[in-house]
Amino acid sequence: MKNKIIIANWKMNLTIKQTEILTKDIIKEIKKIKNLDNIEIVLCPSFVALSLVANLLKRMKKIALGAQNCFWEDYGAFTGEISPITLNEIGCKYVIVGHSERKKYLSETDNMTHQKVKSILNNNLIPIICLGETFEERQKGLKEFVIINQITKILEGIKLKAHQKIIIAYEPVWVIGSGQAIEPKEANYIRKVILQRLIDLYPLPIIRNNIRIIYGGSVDSKNIKNFVSPDSFDGVLVGGASLRSDEFIKMIKNLL
Numbered sequence: 001m002k003n004k005i006i007i008a009n010w011k012m013n014l015t016i017k018q019t020e021i022l023t024k025d026i027i028k029e030i031k032k033i034k035n036l037d038n039i040e041i042v043l044c045p046s047f048v049a050l051s052l053v054a055n056l057l058k059r060m061k062k063i064a065l066g067a068q069n070c071f072w073e074d075y076g077a078f079t080g081e082i083s084p085i086t087l088n089e090i091g092c093k094y095v096i097v098g099h100s101e102r103k104k105y106l107s108e109t110d111n112m113t114h115q116k117v118k119s120i121l122n123n124n125l126i127p128i129i130c131l132g133e134t135f136e137e138r139q140k141g142l143k144e145f146v147i148i149n150q151i152t153k154i155l156e157g158i159k160l161k162a163h164q165k166i167i168i169a170y171e172p173v174w175v176i177g178s179g180q181a182i183e184p185k186e187a188n189y190i191r192k193v194i195l196q197r198l199i200d201l202y203p204l205p206i207i208r209n210n211i212r213i214i215y216g217g218s219v220d221s222k223n224i225k226n227f228v229s230p231d232s233f234d235g236v237l238v239g240g241a242s243l244r245s246d247e248f249i250k251m252i253k254n255l256l
């Protein structure tokens, strides 16, 4: 069985000081938990707090570091952008790409996400690729079409070598930050739609060993168990509920 994964996406919610306090609280509590062998924990602070969190995590092998975005070129005249090379250098293992908030506020397209995924893989990082339909698309009966189309645009033409891994995060856009996750049954149905499209794109051993599919959207300690199981999602991407250490730790414990 694949390791379960819980990823905290702190977005732009914390100052550097607040990030430090939250990270220290989480580390303190994680040290007390036994049997964490089958769970991977990932923290994704803002860019400016990455090196601070990387330092705090130095002796904490159980927690990995992730970035919330990156650019698709390694170097160059791209003012304000962040290279995957530097993310690697700083100690990141994961990079979130294609998040719906970047699509909404910064006009990120599936083609940009495609380029970012290529570059992230080339730099030996693991992309966490966000997919999901909006409420309007769902109401028009288009959710399957939208999901398949996003996977195709983002992943078509990207071959995965034996050592390269990706994570696909299904995040229905309309439940992000709403406090109300979707029905686990509906989410699991979309997981199967994603899997079916992946089967057309990649050999089965690659899907089995190199790709994880996770759920995101108003996950908390009460509902986390409904989304993660051997015949459902491999893990979760958590926004709001990861901003409080007690709630985040409860989620981890509920995954054990």
Ligand code: PGA
Pocket: 009, 171, 175, 176, 177, 178, 179, 216, 217, 218, 219, 237, 238, 239, 240, 241
């Ligand atoms: P949420 O955010 O848990 O606050 O809904 C999830 C996300 O945006 O990744």
